[in-house]
Amino acid sequence: MENFNFKSSTKIIFGKDKFKDVGKYIKPYSSKILLHYEGDLIKKLGIYDDVIKSLKENKIEFVDLAGVVPNPKLSLVKNGIKKCIDNNINFILAIGGGSVIDSSKAISLGVPYDGDVWDFFSGKNEPIASLKVGVILTIPGAGSEMSESSIITREEDLTKAVCDTEFNIPEFAILDPQICYSIPKKLMCCGIVDILSHLMERYFSPTEHTKLSDSLIEASMRTIINLGSKYLKNPNDYNICAEIMWSATVAHNGMIACGRVADWSSHRIEHEISALYDLNHGAGMAIIFPAWLKYVKKLNPKKIETFSKNVFNCTDGIEALETFFKSLDLVITLKEFNITEDKFEFMAKKALGNRETMGNYVKLNEKDIINILNIAMGGTK
Template structure:
């Protein structure tokens, strides 16, 4: 295990009806004027936005609103939010929605006190030195942004999807009420589940040795998702299954399962170009990319993939030919994704094989990536070719 620092200061307020605590939480963390940032009209139709406003009003906290966040959140809405916050002298941002809304809120939070273009921080490694505090009311279990310092947004010019990260962007608090996810369509629920599993796999496939504790934590989350996702698809109102998935989404990405070990993130980088170009759901893109990445790299450490196959998917270990076990695990993962309604190839996703050179070029790999197995541009192209023709195998 490698040396590490782990910092996760977010306060999680979990359970039924806990959105009523928003006003108290904002006050606790010093907010006096709030930007309520949200996505579509679902938070309005459900009455959630009104409940959040009421909680702020009960604590005499002023607020302004900015709705309209899209999936794969756009820079145009972020610029609008930055301007509004400066004009209204907002000192706290409250995101009411899923990962896209939270990521947009984080971009606004770092952009308000910055003299330049907020985009300077995305895809560049430029350190964030100052940001407004944010809180979240989560409505989708998926991205884990409610407990992480990461933000992924899209620049409309060129449809570039890029990320940044800083502990300054970790929410001060996050309200997690599993009831708020019960009305999600099955497809959106499955996309979220896929994203959660991908966040774990990006950490699980590591070159660091002797990381048994975080291996077991990773495997526990993956087993939970395999159990609970079909349950909520069959019964959307299953609160206990929703609760397990919601908390899994948070611990999958606040890095508790990633400390002390090298990580990968190449599947996410490749997928960002898919959802950037086609505006598909991030989880759906990951369902196509991640098993294909696994097929391409598994020989780099066959025994780690065999371990995943045995511990997570219940495959039998073939000690004479561990490669067979490793591939059985990859096939089982793809079968699971297909069983919950996820696409597993380009045709099902709505992508085009002829666009692979464009996708690879947008990745911008200069030499090789870092990660579990560093990838060249040619490697990324081969992974996308596997993804284009992937199929479910027994």
């Protein structure tokens, strides 16, 4: 087992209509906030009006910043930083899924910083302060509501980068499973893939003597696969949605991975695809993770054999994983998204950054990444 630090300071407020009391959770922190969200969806669902009512009841002023899109953009983050500074704001409420939460975190890092917030995503500098962030989660999957991560895309060169810091951990997160009823089924299914991919990235590790976390991750993977099948039959079942929502949070809050080195190669490869083609992250992971497994199985089969046996109770867990993704009505090849090979070398170089290799379960070089992308084109072994 590896040495580790673990911090979990987010207060989880879970249950029906809890978001309607958001004002009382913000009040101890601030009387003026930035209200950050995607667009019209929360207004159509009535969430926006309920939030505004609660803010007014608690005498909290707010400044709106809508417009977050999947693969959140640096330009909007900079707009948010300016709004916070101009309006003397010291708290951000994120209403949305991973993209909104990540954008809010990036804004919170940029406000107290004299330089360019991108410095934290490029590795040029490290944060030493941030604004406080609260969350009303609307789309489960990314797990950003309790994590230390923020992922942002810089439009000028389509670079997608992550900043991991404890300053990103939200103060509170409100989770109401009823919100899932109004989410398009496709988005929920992409979220389920995202949950599973967070678990798999941690599971495929070179670290030994991790029996507890191995068992926790295997159980979590079996659970989310079972929940995915149940969700398709009963998308408005409160308890199914509740378990999916909580699974997403637990999968990415760090606790389940303590003492082990995670891989993250599949995520880095997918980030380049979604940056270039604006693909939903979960949809991209449904393509890349099986392709990665097929490739590394030739180089290090041990954990994949255990994965097959303990998660799917079969001899070919990769095929079972693809079958599960297909059952969610997701595609498993890049070709089905009309993505061609001409950008593979570019994506491989971008995924590596300044490194010669990436990954931990198997070290991958540029040629390895291109090979994985070629497998992802047609799904062949």
